[in-house]
Amino acid sequence: MPTIRQLPIGLVNKIAAGEVIERPASVVKEMLENSIDAGATHVELVVEGGGIELIRISDNGCGIPADQLDLAVAPHATSKLQSSDDLFDVKTLGFRGEALASIAEISHLMLRSRTADSDSGYELQVKGGEKEPIRPCSASVGTTLEIRHLFFNTPVRRKFMKTSQTEMGHVTEAFTRIALAYPHVHMVLSNNDRVIHDLLPTERWSERIRAFFGDEVADSLIAIDQRDETVGIHGYVTDPSVSRSNNRMQYLFLNGRTIRDRSLQHALGEAYRGLLMVGRMPVCFLHVRVDPKTVDVNVHPTKVEVRFEDSGAIYTRLLHSLRHKFLNSDLVAKVRAATAAPNSMMPTFADASMPVTTTHHVSSEDSGNGLLNWAKSNATGGVPDFRPYQGFGSQSLTSSLAQASRASARADDPFYSPASVPAQHSAGQSWEPSSAVALADHETDELEIANRHVRVESASNSDGSGEVVTDRAIDGSHKQLGFQIHNRYLVTQDASGMVLIDQHALHERILYEQVKKKVMSKSLECQRLLVPESVTLNANEAAAAIENRETLAVIGIDVEPFGGDTILVTSYPAMLAKMHPAEILRQVLEPLMSGGKKPDARDLLDELMNMIACKAAVKAGDRLSPDEITALLEQRHCYQDTHHCPHGRPTALFFSREQLDKMFKRI
């Protein structure tokens, strides 16, 4: 018969240490949190050997009175909770009273502290849980802790320690998280006598972010500030041009505490859906504030996971805040001259500098052009008559684009005459931005010659500033400037610079948004098959297709089981009329099945909408007519997220006038 025994206190502490202190970085996290709770405004962290040899933390906080030093290292002893009610209204970072006791049990600890009303400091040494007598010492107000020989009496833990560089990496991360959450605290980190961070207190959070992550991240910050009675979300996310392959740069703070929250990370991913490439993750620095009574922070020993009373509301709030912000932000990829290599003319991608401005630019003039009206009616939310892809007729940008590429050699159209463009210019007119021009490859040389000619002319017309074209293009009296190069890119401008657009990527996004709208209003046209098409898939694909029948039906694909791995397709989206049903299903299911995962309904729907948009969009290589170019460019401002294609690639590159001037050494 086993005998039940009360465990000795040392063993209790070691068990607690097993949970709370995983590695040197855990010590750093707990001690820094204590300094913050003590109201410190200056905290210095010194580390040697990645923290395995030494961790020293000094702060100028409130200090610990001499008669309480013993208690500070006792288990379940804390100054932060008075009654059990406080546990449900935690306002400090610590509250479990476990950290110091755990650390003292598994290391050589020196605790030195002095309060403001004491003339002297006091020091307590604890080695492996064995306390030495407290003795007075000289000290300034605040607390210093020195932890040496961590895990000296827990050999298994010690064995699991990685190299000192790896441990230092974790220590730096713990330091970063606290330093980010408390920018008003002066924080210093040194490793082996070398100062790694000396962060002066700042009111501006972005400055602290810059100190850690540099200009690339800091210049791409998009400010978020949303509050209501229950939830406040403020801080920054970054322009989609800055992303990471993992979620380690998602800094989430709940009431000042760094947290990991899958639901909030998911909301973040959703907000960036279609703005980042597959596999890329957003970067964020966000403070979430809720009433402490509505969150349980006592669900995880190191308190990095919490439980919200209403996590759904916070999820929705975060998602909506970000979407709202993105829709009101200019997320067009900016190009800037490389500053690092002064001789280089190579442009580099830069982040959109914030605060953001919108560049909505919809022309108000009614050109009487049916295509343009169609484009505009789409934009205003009316659900246009969306007939099968091949049957769009005159209302369809896509089909007219297809016609355009077929008719690319039309000699009767002045815009397509290889001779016409140079002729216009060589006649001495300055180039009219109202003419959207499409040119085949062999024509671009001539255009270049012509444009060179025009630029020289404009320059002489306007004191070398080249303003003639710009002003006329943006004063609203002309259609938006746009022309096609290499049958794949469109060149246009706005008030502050030049925009280069990938025609396929832009059209893909526009169609994606249109399809999404139709899916949401249940008005996506589908083609019902008179004779259902039988499709044989592999077992997993067939099972996934049947399992996701409802999602497929939303997009207009109706499937029925037909026995074995064969399924019947009874209808599919009209826009995919050109594709074989088996091809559609395979293409949709394959990427989603990879890795043996079951497709999530939202991903599946997205994949389907992506596919429709991709298949129906104009391709790189399709020549566009001037009207089509104009229609496409105008629609750019009518839908959300047109700065990125649904796969997250940018649709446009922006060269600011200033950057161009710099690259050409004008300024």
Ligand code: ADP
């Ligand atoms: P907790 O932080 O959960 O209360 P700890 O074991 O981390 O538990 O600390 C125990 C107590 O020691 C704290 O409640 C606090 O009163 C005191 N303490 C620890 N570190 C400091 C510090 N740097 N400055 C002032 N008091 C401290």
Ligand code: MG
């Ligand atoms: Mg603590």
